[in-house]
Amino acid sequence: MSFRDRSRETAAALASHLILAAAFAASAAAQERLALVGGMLLDGYDVPPLHHAAVLIEGERIVAVGRAAELEIPPDARVVDTSGRVMIPGMMDLHAHLAVLGHGEYGRWFSWIDEEGVDIEEVMEISAKQLLLAGVTTAVDLGAPLEASLAVRDRIARGEVPGARLLMAGPWITRRVSFWPENYQIGVSSPEEASAAVERLAEAGVDVIKAWVGLTREDYRAVADTAHRHGLQVHAHVYGPDEVKNALEAGIDVLTHAGSAGTPPYEPDLLRDIVVAGRPVVITGAHRVWVFPATVEFPERLQDPRLRDDLPAAMYDELQRSFENFHTLPYFQTTARQMFFGDASLGQWIEAGAVMGMGTDSGTPMNFHTEALWRELKAHVDLGMTPMEAIVAATRVNARILGLADDLGSIEPGKIADIVVLRGDPRFSITELNEPVVVVKDGRVYRRD
Ligand SMILES: [Zn+2]
Known part of the structure; x- marks a missing residue:
């Protein structure tokens, strides 16, 4: 069996935990909408950033990613302003x-x-x-x-x-x-x-x-x-x-x-x-x-x-x-x-x-x-x-x-919404990873303050 096959099995085993987590999150949050709007996006690939981006989340999953000016944010979505900040995957x-x-x-x-x-x-x-x-x-x-x-x-x-x-x-x-x-x-x-x-x-x-x-x-x-x-x-x-x-x-x-x-x-x-x-x-x-x-x-x-x-x-x-x-x-x-x-x-x-x-x-x-x-x-x-x-x-x-x-592992539609918001650009100083301002996990917002 190849490493890839084994990885899939592991994924399947873990998916049962994730599905369990999702079931609880869904009953608590009733598919709440969350939008992170305005910041620069580094999506987890080694490619140039998307500037002035927005990420739309429903429940625990990312449903859309794009330029803030072009992405339609539903009126009932809770908006977290990430202007002037950087978004990276959890x-x-x-x-x-x-x-x-x-x-x-x-x-x-x-x-x-x-x-x-x-x-x-x-x-x-x-x-x-x-x-x-x-x-x-x-x-x-x-x-x-x-x-x-x-x-x-x-x-x-x-x-x-x-x-x-x-x-x-x-x-x-x-x-x-x-x-x-x-x-x-x-x-x-x-x-x-x-x-x-x-x-x-x-x-x-x-x-x-x-x-x-x-x-x-x-x-x-x-x-x-x-x-x-x-x-x-x-x-x-x-x-x-x-x-x-x-x-x-x-x-x-x-x-x-x-x-x-x-x-x-x-x-x-x-x-x-x-x-x-x-x-x-x-x-x-x-x-x-x-x-x-x-x-x-x-x-x-x-x-x-x-x-x-x-x-x-x-x-x-x-x-x-x-x-x-x-x-x-x-x-x-x-x-x-x-x-x-x-x-x-x-x-x-x-x-x-x-x-x-x-x-x-x-x-x-x-x-x-x-x-x-x-x-x-x-x-x-x-x-x-x-x-x-x-x-x-x-x-x-x-x-x-x-x-x-x-x-x-990345910020893309379909993935679980794990997103970290940083004060500045980690490509210039990796120490920007210290003290994130916002952490989103499973579509829920956490922050130290
Ligand atoms: Zn050890």
Whole structure:
């Protein structure tokens, strides 16, 4: 079965969630009309913009796109004036961790949650809201407790709480059980156990499978084959060239982190095989190499008011305590090595023309959901992508990688209405992606103020 066929199956599986969401939205909104009028439109393709544009939405879908002067806006439509602004498709993050909020140290974070009796679903809902208001209308969570993951995903899909549309992996599958809490990981010691773990997750209703470290080539194959039988994709956390090669050859769908851990660039043969196979790569390049120096230069970013807005006071205080000596945090001890190889190892994919999605590892230390994605796009631009290529990767390419391109990733009639309104032109400065003024998801309007 080809990647494309599998993508369709995934799309079909996901469509059932989307249809469910649509049914709720329809009963609540009775096909309300919404029009975004006046701004410049970047529709998700790498083409010149449409100036003074308008987008007409009915219920959760876009029904018309054109020049504001020419598009007829029905009198009953609610109009959001986007004059002087820029409209882009809702962005997607292919690698997020909603159970963490950027706290400096995982061990301390999870023991603090336990001591305070914090419900992990509350944390994940905060993360989902932060992502949404940052313009991330769809996110893939690659590692969290199973029941909480599905419950938060479904509450958001039903419109009960605001948040990015979520695709959930639940716990990851690994041969190397780490210090993370037990319910974040499934330890296996054979391909049969790996396959059984995928079966359990698929039956529970996850959207994707996450493979973590230590797996053999046979494990990867068992995971990929079982997941594909259920119409699910596998995202594998891979660093070393042997892991990358094994994952590629076993049919893993998305290679995540490849090239980002301070490893030298891969051999030309391996790089070429990945590019020729069209296998998507998500480098998660910014979370140490860009985020750490940015914090050294501007430590005030750790007190971003957006963090204070969304977090209960005690949680905000605990985050602040964890940043007191951020230079010494264990998470950043490999940063120097990563920076040494950074440009070559991350840039190799851009130069070789790989299919590159955008994912951030958001939620990892100091890598906040409020801004992880624009920092990742900035890293890609610094490495050689044009700003438009980076935006297209975070929207249309990401949607295609997930098999959701029929519904998401661009601003076109028939697509789900996920639209982000920016103050200025991101083609001139990609930092315009920080702090969107309006976010529309499923045809509903959200904004931070
Ligand atoms: Zn991760």
